[in-house]
Amino acid sequence: MDTEDSVSQDNSTVESPDVGFRMAATAVAAESSATVDQVVEQVADELLAMIPDGFDRLEAAIAMTVTDETAQVIVSDGQRAAQVPLSRRAIELLREARHLAATSAEGPWWRFLAAVTTTGPARIEFDYGTEPFPEQQLFPPQAYLADLREYPRGRLPVWLAAYIGHGDRQGRTPSAAAQVDTTGGQSAVPAGEGLPPLPVLWARWAVVSAAFVAVKSPLGPRVTSALGWFEGSTRSGSTLHRLPHGKAVLSGGIWNAPELDAVYNGGISMPQFYRGAPDWVADPVLSPRAANGLMSFCYWWDGNAWYRGESPDANVVQDALPGVWNEDAVYDVLTQVLGGNASSWLTALIAAAETGTVTRALLSRSFVGADIDLDSSYYQLILAGVAE
Numbered sequence: 001m002d003t004e005d006s007v008s009q010d011n012s013t014v015e016s017p018d019v020g021f022r023m024a025a026t027a028v029a030a031e032s033s034a035t036v037d038q039v040v041e042q043v044a045d046e047l048l049a050m051i052p053d054g055f056d057r058l059e060a061a062i063a064m065t066v067t068d069e070t071a072q073v074i075v076s077d078g079q080r081a082a083q084v085p086l087s088r089r090a091i092e093l094l095r096e097a098r099h100l101a102a103t104s105a106e107g108p109w110w111r112f113l114a115a116v117t118t119t120g121p122a123r124i125e126f127d128y129g130t131e132p133f134p135e136q137q138l139f140p141p142q143a144y145l146a147d148l149r150e151y152p153r154g155r156l157p158v159w160l161a162a163y164i165g166h167g168d169r170q171g172r173t174p175s176a177a178a179q180v181d182t183t184g185g186q187s188a189v190p191a192g193e194g195l196p197p198l199p200v201l202w203a204r205w206a207v208v209s210a211a212f213v214a215v216k217s218p219l220g221p222r223v224t225s226a227l228g229w230f231e232g233s234t235r236s237g238s239t240l241h242r243l244p245h246g247k248a249v250l251s252g253g254i255w256n257a258p259e260l261d262a263v264y265n266g267g268i269s270m271p272q273f274y275r276g277a278p279d280w281v282a283d284p285v286l287s288p289r290a291a292n293g294l295m296s297f298c299y300w301w302d303g304n305a306w307y308r309g310e311s312p313d314a315n316v317v318q319d320a321l322p323g324v325w326n327e328d329a330v331y332d333v334l335t336q337v338l339g340g341n342a343s344s345w346l347t348a349l350i351a352a353a354e355t356g357t358v359t360r361a362l363l364s365r366s367f368v369g370a371d372i373d374l375d376s377s378y379y380q381l382i383l384a385g386v387a388e
Helices: 036-049 088-101 141-150 158-165 176-180 199-212 259-265 288-292 325-339 345-353 360-365 373-386
Strands: 057-064 071-078 081-083 111-116 123-127 227-231 237-244 249-251 295-303 306-308
Touching: 036 057, 036 088, 036 111, 057 088, 071 123, 071 373, 141 158, 176 227, 199 237, 199 249, 199 325, 199 345, 199 373, 325 345, 345 360, 345 373, 360 373
Parallel strands: none
Antiparallel strands: 057 071, 057 111, 071 081, 111 123, 227 237, 237 249, 249 295, 295 306
16 A cells, blocks of 8 residues: 655755855744744644544654655554545644744754554654655755755754765766876875784675574675675665775775764865775775765775775774674674574684685584575675685
């Protein structure tokens, strides 16, 4: 059943303000003597009136800027669910509530979330963008820029500030990379402590991936023959691209990295992530975060060592990688993922992966249990090239 209903105004083209979203919030004169709480109470009453006969609950997620709105409104009775349109009156009240909220320290909210029942009080939440908005409730950047013109704010969540203001500053096309002169003093530096050599890092990444696949988890890292990727539970993540001749690029982002906050909310220059980087460090092998302005580190392996430009020392980005920093870290991740399916052979499995000598028999001794997907797990190790 289709359960989404959208109400939208015409989107007009707006010009991007230079630093509008960094301006201090200004008071907006209220056109009504009502308070925000009073208007929100009216919204709740309007939503309650929208519940049809035979239903007893309504849940609404309403995203809004000065130019756009979209609403998902679902009614249910415990067995059935159906969509209903958001009333024009509710939209008018929500716009009034946003306008009144502009005088608060937080500024007007971006999404209004409500759960209303016929038997109890309404539950209301205001979403200020601490977490990224669902894709179906994310507007084009122009909508947020127009809103910031009307309601300037002191700062934005890093992800939203990057979304509307990254300006492709983290991109590095192959053409741009080829034109960089690396002989003029802009040299790279060692990546820092803790990052294992590429062959070891790759093997450990593969073993951790195999464990997540073994327990049929949709989460955790994965590998192909030349790519490893990871998205952590804390929204940090990375990609590891292997290139010919023993080279590699490791890049990604720490969620709400202070360096990016300083760029987007403080107005400082973007770090020179590619300072001193060779020409094979380019967009096709960079983390997708670079295209969204949310990459906070980039390291490259030249066949002998890891290097970086103005990325942080590698030991501060551990949350963006699976547990690959040392054997103990790998062992801890494996035991946590496998639980009762782990065995005393795990240490031997890790050592075999680092020497490229994992066998199916060793894997079956290491990952035990009736629910283990041994074939898919072993295939991860085959792809990574660490299985015999």
